[in-house]
Amino acid sequence: MQKDLISIIIPCFNEEEMIPLFYDKMSGIMGATHMVDFELIFVNDGSKDRTLEGLRVLTERDSRVRYLSFSRNFGKEAAMYAGLKYAKGDFVAVMDVDLQDPPELLPAMYRILKNENYDCVGTKRVDRQGEPKIRSFFAKLFYKVINHISDNHIVDGARDYRLMTRRMVDAVLEMTEYNRFSKGIFTWVGFETKYLEYSNVERPAGKTSWSFWGLFKYSIDGIVAFSEAPLDIASVVGFVTFVVALLMAVFFTIRTLIFGNPTSGWTSLVVIVLALGGIQLLSLGILGKYIGKTFLETKRRPLYILKETDEELKRDE
Ligand code: UDP
Ligand code: MG
Numbered sequence: 490m491q492k493d494l495i496s497i498i499i500p501c502f503n504e505e506e507m508i509p510l511f512y513d514k515m516s517g518i519m520g521a522t523h524m525v526d527f528e529l530i531f532v533n534d535g536s537k538d539r540t541l542e543g544l545r546v547l548t549e550r551d552s553r554v555r556y557l558s559f560s561r562n563f564g565k566e567a568a569m570y571a572g573l574k575y576a577k578g579d580f581v582a583v584m585d586v587d588l589q590d591p592p593e594l595l596p597a598m599y600r601i602l603k604n605e606n607y608d609c610v611g612t613k614r615v616d617r618q619g620e621p622k623i624r625s626f627f628a629k630l631f632y633k634v635i636n637h638i639s640d641n642h643i644v645d646g647a648r649d650y651r652l653m654t655r656r657m658v659d660a661v662l663e664m665t666e667y668n669r670f671s672k673g674i675f676t677w678v679g680f681e682t683k684y685l686e687y688s689n690v691e692r693p694a695g696k697t698s699w700s701f702w703g704l705f706k707y708s709i710d711g712i713v714a715f716s717e718a719p720l721d722i723a724s725v726v727g728f729v730t731f732v733v734a735l736l737m738a739v740f741f742t743i744r745t746l747i748f749g750n751p752t753s754g755w756t757s758l759v760v761i762v763l764a765l766g767g768i769q770l771l772s773l774g775i776l777g778k779y780i781g782k783t784f785l786e787t788k789r790r791p792l793y794i795l796k797e798t799d800e801e802l803k804r805d806e
Contacts, residue, residue: 492524492525492526493524493525493526493578493579493580493599493603494525494526494527494528494577494578494579494580495525495526495527495528495578495579495580495581495582495595495599495652496527496528496530496572496576496577496578496580496581496582497515497527497528497529497530497581497582497583497584497595498530498532498568498569498572498573498576498581498582498583498584499511499529499530499531499532499572499584499585499586500532500534500565500568500569500572500583500585500586501531501532501533501534501536501540501544501568501586502533502534502535502536502540502562502565502568502698503536503537503538503540503695503698504536504538504540504586504587504695505536505538505539505540505542505543506694506695507586507587507588507692507693507694507695508531508540508543508544508547508586509543510588510693510694511586511587511588511592512529512547512551512554514588514592515529515592516551518592518593518595518596519553521596522595522596522599525580525599526553527553528553528554528555528576528577528578529551529553529554529555530555530556530557530572530575530576531544531547531554531555531556531557531586532556532557532558532559532568532569532571532572533556533557533558533559534559534562534563534564534565534567534568535559535560535561535562535563536562541556541558541797544556544558545802548799548802549802554799555575555798555799556798556799557571557572557575557795557797557798557799558795558796558797558798559571559793559794559795559796560794560795560796561794563792563793563794565649566669566670566671566792567669567792567793568793569583569649569671570662570669570792570793571792571793571795573658573661573662574662575798576658578655579654579655580599580602580652580653580654580655581652581653581655581658582595582598582650582651582652582653583649583650583651584650585649585650587692587693587694587695587697588690588692588693589689589690589691589692590612590648590649590650591612591687591690594612594685594687595652597685598610598651598652598685599652601683602652602654605683606681607680607681607682607683608653608654608656608657608680608681608682609651609652609653609654609657609675609680609681609682609683610651610652610682610683610684610685611644611647611648611650611651611675611682611683611684611685612647612648612650612651612684612685612686612687613644613645613646613647613648613684613685613686613687614646614648614686614687614688614689615646615686615687615688616688616689617646617689618688618689618691619689619691620689623701624701624704627701627704627705627708628704629645631708631711632645632646634712635708635711635712635715635716638712638716638718638719639673639712639715639716639718641673641676641677641715641716642676643672643673643676644676644684647672647684649671649672649675651675651682654680656680657678657680660678660679660680661674661675661678664677664678665792666714666786667785667786667788667789667790667792668710668713668714668782668785668786669714669792670707670710670711670714670715672711673711673714673715677715709778710782713778713779713782714782717779719775719778719779720775720776720779722775723771723772723775723776726768726771726772727768727772730764730765730768
């Protein structure tokens, strides 16, 4: 019987220190798992350090290693998409190179997909140990908000680290949108997902490429990509303001009829003008965000541009 092939996609951005550490750990696990074949697909996302050199060396040493290299940094989402497209496996995993996604969970994940009725085994962190408190707070808040306003349920603490069957990978690949938010995409395609839990692991080397501001923007993009609620909020706020204005009109008319019209009310006027102006700008901003996303989407630009792959390296030999 032919063995199953598991493809592992590893996005790398400035990870020269982590690649050898990751490879050592992973080859231990691959060596101990006999019932399957593996391919490691590293995606070099426009690193500025010696990541690509590291990948070339590995590729020459180990035929299970392959790589894709982008012409510049396109982001982890694009790197994952490229890897999924390139993967040939019957099962495909996405894993960070920083060992924060424990590779030793992989055999258990494979067994679940083989023996139980799931198409995806995801992972979720049960704690956020070692992470700045403020970051955890906003992360929690983000999951609360998005799950409240979007029909697409996203599990709190779920990682991108997961093993999927071929049919799920093909479904994910059919989502060719430019504004990618994988956490949403993985749940949007459906299929049964089982979550394994583990406690947070800190990076052994290198550093995270996410700033707080970067994460904030990413979460807004996630909301815009999977919910239209902000647009509804703008309409509801507009409607409520209108009703308040009507009530005020009645109130002031009656007051003037009863008490006459002493010229006052400058303060209330300014407050009303500013409040309305603010609400209008906010609504325009929300609208603009969606239009901006639509604009990017309609250009149909490629998600990434390849500069080099292992195939060229192998052909040159
Ligand atoms: N990564 C990437 N492109 C980027 C940023 C990150 O391919 O623009 C990769 C990075 O090399 C790592 C993974 O995505 O393998 C997760 O990144 P990181 O550890 O910085 O994120 P965190 O674990 O802090 O969420
Ligand atoms: Mg990390």
